[in-house]
Amino acid sequence: MRLINIIPGRPLAVFLAVLPFALVFIAYAIGSDIRLTENPSDKLLPAPSTIWDTAVRLVSEGDKRTGRILFWHDTWASLKRLGLGIGISAGVGLIFGLLIGLLPLVRSGLSQFVAVLSMIPPLALLPILFIVFGLGELSKVVLIVVGTLPFLIRDLSQRVIEVPKELLVKAQTLGASTWVIAIRVALPQVMPRLIQGVRLSLGPAWLFLIAAEAIASDLGLGYRIFLVRRYLAMDVILTYVIWITLLAVLIDWALRYASRRFFPWAEEGL
Structure with missing residues (x-):
């Protein structure tokens, strides 16, 4: 066999x-x-038992100065930045993906431009983003958008282009306008691809988030990791790394569940 x-x-x-x-x-x-x-x-x-004890302490004990449990505040701050960045990228990517995929005029004008943008290393733009948008929340969210949006646009536009021509011809024969074709024909075809694209973008998005938090932030998972590295607190670093990995897995699982729940035909065979 x-x-x-x-x-x-x-x-x-x-x-x-x-x-x-x-x-x-x-x-x-x-x-x-x-x-x-x-x-x-x-x-x-550090021994696995030490990491476990550190994890229990981080999630349950408050900071001596403020009384806040910093672990959960870091988690909320990072998830908020990640959610905003990925959400903006998904919305804008969907709109431009439909436009580029459906309209030849827009495709001729923007496809190469988006392709060139996707080649720019996002982390190389980080100093520029800090100068333009400051060191606050906006620059961190913008970095995630800059890092993930070009990929989503290219991926979604290609999926729209791959929509069977017969569907577009039949819709036009029945009198459908461009708007109706986009909403009733192309959008249902591209939504599963959007979820898949977001899942693939999570890894780079976390990378951009951690890099931005490490350079300029006073709260967040990336900030905490780079803060304690000077003390060689590997038990804290490993706890945060494991937690980030677990969060990424849970988000990915939720997106896959949503795809299977709402678009089971697209998940066949996966």
Whole structure:
């Protein structure tokens, strides 16, 4: 039997899914134990139990100066910036994706321009954004938009272009206007792709957010990581990294659930 034809059953699939995580954890635990055995005061690889104790302290104990639990304030600040940035990118990307994909005049005028914009490294623009928009919330949100919007526009416009021509011809034959075609024909076709595009943009969006918070912020997950790095507080850093990863996974799961819930035909075979 060829490997390409072997489909794992449910128990084996679960085991294979858990296996990489277990191996990473075991490798870390062994490495941490080796370093701590040689030097009990080593900070580079804290023991898993130390990370757990730190996590419990961060999520439950308030700051001695303000009384606030900074962990949750950092989380809210970062999620707010991320949500605004991704939300603006998704809305603007959907509009321009439909325009470029449906209207040849707009496609001729903007497709190459958007393609060039997508080649600009967003982090290289960070100093410019801080100069133009200041060091407040706006510059951080704008960086996420600048970093994710060109990709979404290109991806969505391509999906609109791929809409079967027969659908467009039939709609026009029935007297549909350009507006009706965009709303009733193209939009339903492109919405699953929008959710998929947002899912793919989450990784870069987190990167831009953490970079902006690390450089100019007084609150946020990225700010806290770069604040404690000077003390080599790896237990705090790893706790925040794990939390960011968990948040990203939960957001991705929610988007995929929404796609399956509202557009099951697009999720067939995934």
